[in-house]
Amino acid sequence: MSHVITTEGLTKTYGSRTVVDGLDLRVPEGCVYGFLGPNGSGKSTTMKMLLSLVRPTRGEISVLGRPVDHRTRHELSPHIGSLIEAPPGYGHLTGRENMAVVQRMLGSSDRQVARAVEIVRLGEHMDKRVRDYSLGMKQRLGIATALARDPRLLVLDEPTNGLDPAGIEEIRELLVSLADRGITVMVSSHLLDEVDRMASVLGVLGRGRLIFQGTREELFDRSVPDLLVDTPEPERALDLGLPAVRGPGGLRLSGFDDAATADLVRQLVHHEVPVHGVRRVRQSLEEVFMDLTGREGLS
Amino acid sequence: MNRTAVAVELRKTRRARVVPVLAVMVIAVVALSSANLFSDSMRADLSDPSAQPWEQLLLNHVVVAAMTSPVVVAVLASRQVDIEHQGQGWTLARVCGLGPGQLCRAKALVLGAVLTLAVAVQSALVAGAGLLAGVEVAFPAGMWARYTLTLALVNLVVLFLHLWLAARVDNQFVGLGVGLLGAFYAVFALLMPAWVALALPWGHYAAISPLGTGPDGGLAAVTPAYGVLVPYLSAVVVLFAVACRRFDRAEEGPA
Numbered sequence: 001m002s003h004v005i006t007t008e009g010l011t012k013t014y015g016s017r018t019v020v021d022g023l024d025l026r027v028p029e030g031c032v033y034g035f036l037g038p039n040g041s042g043k044s045t046t047m048k049m050l051l052s053l054v055r056p057t058r059g060e061i062s063v064l065g066r067p068v069d070h071r072t073r074h075e076l077s078p079h080i081g082s083l084i085e086a087p088p089g090y091g092h093l094t095g096r097e098n099m100a101v102v103q104r105m106l107g108s109s110d111r112q113v114a115r116a117v118e119i120v121r122l123g124e125h126m127d128k129r130v131r132d133y134s135l136g137m138k139q140r141l142g143i144a145t146a147l148a149r150d151p152r153l154l155v156l157d158e159p160t161n162g163l164d165p166a167g168i169e170e171i172r173e174l175l176v177s178l179a180d181r182g183i184t185v186m187v188s189s190h191l192l193d194e195v196d197r198m199a200s201v202l203g204v205l206g207r208g209r210l211i212f213q214g215t216r217e218e219l220f221d222r223s224v225p226d227l228l229v230d231t232p233e234p235e236r237a238l239d240l241g242l243p244a245v246r247g248p249g250g251l252r253l254s255g256f257d258d259a260a261t262a263d264l265v266r267q268l269v270h271h272e273v274p275v276h277g278v279r280r281v282r283q284s285l286e287e288v289f290m291d292l293t294g295r296e297g298l299s
Numbered sequence: 300m301n302r303t304a305v306a307v308e309l310r311k312t313r314r315a316r317v318v319p320v321l322a323v324m325v326i327a328v329v330a331l332s333s334a335n336l337f338s339d340s341m342r343a344d345l346s347d348p349s350a351q352p353w354e355q356l357l358l359n360h361v362v363v364a365a366m367t368s369p370v371v372v373a374v375l376a377s378r379q380v381d382i383e384h385q386g387q388g389w390t391l392a393r394v395c396g397l398g399p400g401q402l403c404r405a406k407a408l409v410l411g412a413v414l415t416l417a418v419a420v421q422s423a424l425v426a427g428a429g430l431l432a433g434v435e436v437a438f439p440a441g442m443w444a445r446y447t448l449t450l451a452l453v454n455l456v457v458l459f460l461h462l463w464l465a466a467r468v469d470n471q472f473v474g475l476g477v478g479l480l481g482a483f484y485a486v487f488a489l490l491m492p493a494w495v496a497l498a499l500p501w502g503h504y505a506a507i508s509p510l511g512t513g514p515d516g517g518l519a520a521v522t523p524a525y526g527v528l529v530p531y532l533s534a535v536v537v538l539f540a541v542a543c544r545r546f547d548r549a550e551e552g553p554a
């Protein structure tokens with residue numbers, strides 16, 4: 001599998017604070033890559049480095065098979081559409097005038113611009129001023145500016161930020177359809193829900209470090225679901241000093257892998273605690289995610 | 300100068316109401332400068348060379364321009380730069396291959412051109428008001444043209460300063476406040492010794508005045524301190540160019 005984006009030890013420090021720490025990203029071609037992390041974990045900073053808007057302190061970046069630095073910026077920018085932090089748009093101009101500004105800067109054709117507008121389905125709002133746009137319309141205009149050059153790669157920073165569920169669904173369908181056309185889409189979010197059903201590959205960032213990268217299934221495998229022990233006498237088990245809390249039907253224990261589970265059962269039996277059953281809870285992806293990011297939450 | 304940046308800047312200017320802002324300035328300056336021409340007490344002076352009707356009118360123009368230009372320039376500069384802060388324009392331009400410094404230079408060119416045009420029209424209209432009122436004394440064309448030219452140059456320098464300030468400080472109240480203080484300073488400098496006027500660029504609106512008080516208490520032609528003004532103005536132009544290069548080389552936007 002070839003990668004559209006690879007980074008080696010990508011690091012950014014501001015003063016003495018390391019905000020992005022040794023990232024080794026692998027974004028496969030033609031996929032939707034969900035780039036997840038809590039607020040302040042370094043998603044935007046990473047994306048800015050990929051677009052050479054911010055200079056890395058250390059590390060290498062390769063995009064579309066080319067090293068990224070100030071010299072290759074002009075070669076690469078025609079192939080990369082991007083949306084960073086907030087969607088761009090001059091409020092005093094109409095959607096059409098905004099697209100004309102972008103068209104002139106990129107040297108795009110009328111056909112490319114018309115197609116970009118059509119893809120985001122903004123056609124009927126093009127003569128409205130952008131200051132009168134809804135948030136969803138602004139996001140779509142931002143995506144249209146990113147698409148106006150027939151990009152091979154889209155780097156979108158929280159494109160669903162502030163949208164209602166219908167708006168999120170719409171963007172999701174749009175990005176999936178773009179990936180179907182062969183465009184690689186890297187999309188960030190601090191909410192797992194938002195990217196869960198569009199991304200086939202996930203990268204999870206926590207405090208500037210990549211704590212997971214792989215498919216959704218691999219993410220499930222990575223985290224050990226909590227253990228539930230059914231027992232009518234949970235107090236006796238707690239008296240043994242187990243790291244457990246009261247759970248449905250008995251006890252709940254976190255972080256017990258298979259070997260630890262076997263040990264636990266042996267210990268309970270040895271102390272004659274009646275064990276009626278031992279099972280694992282079914283985890284939601286959200287919980288898996290919380291596990292990885294250290295339960296600091298995602299929002 | 301990057302042609303794409305200029306073309307794009309013109310498109311952005313379309314609905315920015317630059318022309319209405321300048322039209323208001325021109326009308327206000329012409330009206331305030333020439334108001335007393337049409338008073339009854341002036342009527343007799345219009346054909347009396349010793350009453351210096353053209354000099355009086357030009358001095359009015361100097362005072363009114365010193366009062367209004369700093370504010371108008373600040374408003375134009377901050378509007379044109381604020382659209383980039385508000386609309387994520389710096390980042391948009393960067394990913395499209397244009398640095399913030401290139402945008403600022405294009406803004407300087409576009410605003411500088413319309414501002415210079417407005418000053419030419421304004422100066423011609425003030426003179427026209429004199430003719431309309433019936434001034435019959437010979438028109439001091441050289442003095443009038445020299446003042447108009449230097450006013451346009453001072454406007455450009457103050458424009459560059461405000462563009463830089465508006466780009467660096469995204470709160471536009473700062474630039475507008477500086478513009479207001481600049482207007483006070485310019486008017487104040489008219490009453491102060493020449494070095495006060497030369498000290499700050501806003502004082503240059505006073506320093507370029509071609510008229511001073513003569514020995515007889517009337518108005519007398521004076522030569523502005525071009526030896527100080529020209530190097531000063533050139534230095535600001537160079538600093539602006541350097542600042543734009545630094546914007547282009549720095550990370551992200553200029554603020």
Ligand SMILES: Nc1ncnc2c1ncn2[C@@H]1O[C@H](COP(=O)(O)OP(=O)(O)OP(=O)(O)O)[C@@H](O)[C@H]1O
Nearest residue numbers: 014019037038039040041042043044045046189190
């Ligand atoms: N120019 C800068 N100077 C200093 N610190 C910065 C700068 N830019 C970002 N940071 C810091 O880097 C950290 C990561 O910021 P970043 O914007 O990349 O996070 P994020 O993951 O995009 O967060 P969010 O979900 O809130 O958008 C933050 O703590 C932020 O304060």
Ligand SMILES: [Mg+2]
Nearest residue numbers: 043044085157
């Ligand atoms: Mg961010």
